[in-house]
Amino acid sequence: MRGDGDETRVGALSEAHVLRRILDRLAPSTAPVGPGDDAAVLAVPGGRVVATVDTLVHGPDFRLAWSSGYDLGWKAAAVNLADIAAMGARPTALLVALAMPDDTRIDFVEALADGLRAACDALAPGCAVEGGDLTVSDTLTIAVTALGVLDGDPVRRDGARPGDVVALAGDAGVAARGLAVLFDRFRDAAGVPMCLEPTALAQLAPAEARGVDAQLRPRPPIALGTAAAAAGATAMMDVSDGLVLDASRLSEASDVTVDLDPAVLGDDPVVYSGGEDHALLATFPAAAGVPAGFRVIGSVRAAGADRVLVGGRRFDGRGGWDPYRDWDAATG
Amino acid sequence: MRGDGDETRVGALSEAHVLRRILDRLAPSTAPVGPGDDAAVLAVPGGRVVATVDTLVHGPDFRLAWSSGYDLGWKAAAVNLADIAAMGARPTALLVALAMPDDTRIDFVEALADGLRAACDALAPGCAVEGGDLTVSDTLTIAVTALGVLDGDPVRRDGARPGDVVALAGDAGVAARGLAVLFDRFRDAAGVPMCLEPTALAQLAPAEARGVDAQLRPRPPIALGTAAAAAGATAMMDVSDGLVLDASRLSEASDVTVDLDPAVLGDDPVVYSGGEDHALLATFPAAAGVPAGFRVIGSVRAAGADRVLVGGRRFDGRGGWDPYRDWDAATG
Numbered sequence: 001m002r003g004d005g006d007e008t009r010v011g012a013l014s015e016a017h018v019l020r021r022i023l024d025r026l027a028p029s030t031a032p033v034g035p036g037d038d039a040a041v042l043a044v045p046g047g048r049v050v051a052t053v054d055t056l057v058h059g060p061d062f063r064l065a066w067s068s069g070y071d072l073g074w075k076a077a078a079v080n081l082a083d084i085a086a087m088g089a090r091p092t093a094l095l096v097a098l099a100m101p102d103d104t105r106i107d108f109v110e111a112l113a114d115g116l117r118a119a120c121d122a123l124a125p126g127c128a129v130e131g132g133d134l135t136v137s138d139t140l141t142i143a144v145t146a147l148g149v150l151d152g153d154p155v156r157r158d159g160a161r162p163g164d165v166v167a168l169a170g171d172a173g174v175a176a177r178g179l180a181v182l183f184d185r186f187r188d189a190a191g192v193p194m195c196l197e198p199t200a201l202a203q204l205a206p207a208e209a210r211g212v213d214a215q216l217r218p219r220p221p222i223a224l225g226t227a228a229a230a231a232g233a234t235a236m237m238d239v240s241d242g243l244v245l246d247a248s249r250l251s252e253a254s255d256v257t258v259d260l261d262p263a264v265l266g267d268d269p270v271v272y273s274g275g276e277d278h279a280l281l282a283t284f285p286a287a288a289g290v291p292a293g294f295r296v297i298g299s300v301r302a303a304g305a306d307r308v309l310v311g312g313r314r315f316d317g318r319g320g321w322d323p324y325r326d327w328d329a330a331t332g
Numbered sequence: 333m334r335g336d337g338d339e340t341r342v343g344a345l346s347e348a349h350v351l352r353r354i355l356d357r358l359a360p361s362t363a364p365v366g367p368g369d370d371a372a373v374l375a376v377p378g379g380r381v382v383a384t385v386d387t388l389v390h391g392p393d394f395r396l397a398w399s400s401g402y403d404l405g406w407k408a409a410a411v412n413l414a415d416i417a418a419m420g421a422r423p424t425a426l427l428v429a430l431a432m433p434d435d436t437r438i439d440f441v442e443a444l445a446d447g448l449r450a451a452c453d454a455l456a457p458g459c460a461v462e463g464g465d466l467t468v469s470d471t472l473t474i475a476v477t478a479l480g481v482l483d484g485d486p487v488r489r490d491g492a493r494p495g496d497v498v499a500l501a502g503d504a505g506v507a508a509r510g511l512a513v514l515f516d517r518f519r520d521a522a523g524v525p526m527c528l529e530p531t532a533l534a535q536l537a538p539a540e541a542r543g544v545d546a547q548l549r550p551r552p553p554i555a556l557g558t559a560a561a562a563a564g565a566t567a568m569m570d571v572s573d574g575l576v577l578d579a580s581r582l583s584e585a586s587d588v589t590v591d592l593d594p595a596v597l598g599d600d601p602v603v604y605s606g607g608e609d610h611a612l613l614a615t616f617p618a619a620a621g622v623p624a625g626f627r628v629i630g631s632v633r634a635a636g637a638d639r640v641l642v643g644g645r646r647f648d649g650r651g652g653w654d655p656y657r658d659w660d661a662a663t664g
Contacts, residue, residue: 032486033486036585037486038414039418039421042381044376044380051371051427052371053464054429057469084370095383096385136392137389143385143431158369
């Protein structure tokens, strides 16, 4: 699963050879036109396609000491699948633009392809890589486009109405706890990330290990996106930057206020501010109930002075992650 | 068109602010769901979507001394539109993943958005940016996904048959001549790219200036993609890496040999090896004639020992560009 140990650098291989090595690891195409032509052609029953792109960049988004090629492929797929699910859609295809340094090992690239395939197979069966692009870059960069199809209308983030319940499927704060473990335990005295030695990983408490897993290989509840749409979700989005920050985006778009329930969510600040779990945050008419896999975490109120409340009161912690505000290449 | 002179660095702005500044420059969305939600929702009449991704990376793909933000936006759009056109499809939407250093000026980003819009308006009216992603990176990287729709069947690269004519719409070698001008005239003694001062540009011969324009702001004949499909093209692809190299890919996929006609193409090697013009290379049944905008440049033969011939003889020059073989960051 993690490459066959071929340490050859991609710079010593032709583009066609690197491409072949990747394609050999991917699921066979089921599209009318799959990889190998100028563009893929994908069936889109219903006449609408859902499309999103998200990029993982070495430095701000991952560290190679912490993430294997497999982990990166998995995560690049998972975060994009979550954006498709958050529209109430079913993911059907990925396009992968991979820009990498010449000294990248081919077995790293193969492991990345394995991770892409494994995430699709586990989280969105039937979805496969149907196209992509290879480029040389000084900075390892993985831009994934995900495409999906809809059974009914898309679930936007602007449809929440006062009286709706707020529900969450998936984790809140778990991936952020994992990132904290990586920063605290897997950097040397100078702050440089250190590899995740199995013996060190084995010493983590179960909750810490679960956090690291969630940070490196998130498992958003992709199938619950279409379930939410079928159950009549009025609004939905994926929680990528933190529950309060993303809830404020939903309430801003819907011109409402979201009141989160601390009796359900607890009082750990990371639950409210931690990003990267890619849980599905949705609102449903109160009478409808929420589908299995979602838990009610609050309610929608008429718009007030604050977009998000916690237990009816202003939330005064950090709401979440803004890459332009929070990332500093010098201090990491 | 080239930014309003705001030198603020994106690292000093929030992601939401940078996004707003970009969206203000783009054409209004006509999609069912445009920018601002987890994913875009696009209408796809006919139930099939054509999708491709291509990435421009600082260093191998462009130099900031030579390309303005506007140029980069234009080129990133144009090269992807060409891939959609090469399937016989009409481009309808772009998704733009922009990864850039914190010290990137906001007016550079605005100019890039202007270039994306201008290329769509000029080359593929009705196509617009409908989604994207912003990330911090040490290496300026622009990954564009283009989506399109089909009236009939897609034109693949594997349908050429012996007896077909080979036709080209667009330039061959012009962009490569422009790159040579940039390398020859706009680098200092140490080989470092120098800015394109208007006085220096004004001293170029017309053919040189045209080459530079084609290199920085290519104008592939996007509308001729659907015209070729309607005229019965049996195979088509865009010429991104050089006429002989890309023709060999088409003939390999089709299991034929392509014989290019030097009486039409001339004997300048750059015509055969120069990439980045993004012309459309297509084959048509001989009896059908070729649509306006295409010129016949050769014929399809039964598969022989060579995939590409020039005037019936083996081509012994360099066929084109392979980024893994040809790019060297040290000598660039």
